[in-house]
Amino acid sequence: MSKPAEPNATLGGACHCGRVAVHVPPSSAGVVVCHCEDCQKLHGGPFAMLVADRTDVRWEGEADVQWYRSSPENERGFCVHCGSRIAKRPVGGTKIMVSAGLFGHALPRTVVKNVWLEQKPAWVTASRTGPLTPDELVALALSEPIGSPTAEYGYSLRASSGNKRPPGVIALTWIAAADAAERERIRAHSRQNVADFVEEPGFISIVTGFTGLRGFTVTAWEDEASMKRALSKHHAVAMKELFGERFVASVWTSVWTPTRMNRLWVRCVGCGALEDVSDDHRACTKCEAALPERPAFW
Ligand SMILES: [Zn+2]
Ligand SMILES: [Zn+2]
Ligand SMILES: [Zn+2]
Structure with a gap:
């Protein structure tokens, strides 16, 4: 009998020397790519990651991962033998971001989100989100960023x-x-x-x-x-x-029901003044430039 398909099979990855292997659940969100300057230094470029719950990740050779405190909030793990970047984890958080590169070229994922584009170098071309399916969007939004006790x-x-x-x-x-x-x-x-x-x-x-x-x-x-x-x-x-x-x-x-409805303000692109457009007039009263259509109240 042929082996049945395993829809719940984990995604398995490993470092360059093979001593550290990691398995993440197929539900893990990603690929998310971080372009922050920390990631550029630590990964030699943008950091592509899969986001998973820490408790759902299975390790082999975890003792060969050394953790480096890259910021007050985060630690980065690398293989002590080959130097492969394994993962990032928020200190005291519940999530872990595992390097997408560990999973090889056959990883069945597309880029769902690019973050920290403000710090991306000019030679990288990236837009904020990839072609998200609604389910990917929900998985992503529910898994990242990390919740705090108050938020x-x-x-x-x-x-x-x-x-x-x-x-x-x-x-x-x-x-x-x-x-x-x-x-x-x-x-x-x-x-x-x-x-x-x-x-x-x-x-x-x-x-x-x-x-x-x-x-x-x-x-x-x-x-x-x-x-x-x-x-x-x-x-x-x-x-x-x-x-x-x-x-x-x-x-x-x-x-x-409303207690008070305030004015609706739109900035004039001509003179930069904030214009009260509650009555939907279309010319700036200060410079007479054309105003855009008034937005809906809600
Ligand atoms: Zn290694
Ligand atoms: Zn980063
Ligand atoms: Zn104006």
């Missing part, structure tokens, strides 16, 4: 209808998934909700996202009636699952 990082997205009218109500909600599978289920619901929202003429825009297992939404509507119309579609189905099944750990929703 948790995640990802967000904005979906807009182009509606320029001022918001009459804002809905603020959050929902906590019990685990990663529930998070995916919530995300599938929100994709359908957003599709309903953009069909509603009174919808303005939604900013939504996840930090860890906690999802949030900030949605602007012209009025409560348009919000209610949009929520009567797929959202009502999701609510039924939520209250009828064991689905989500906790949830809070709310609807807010």
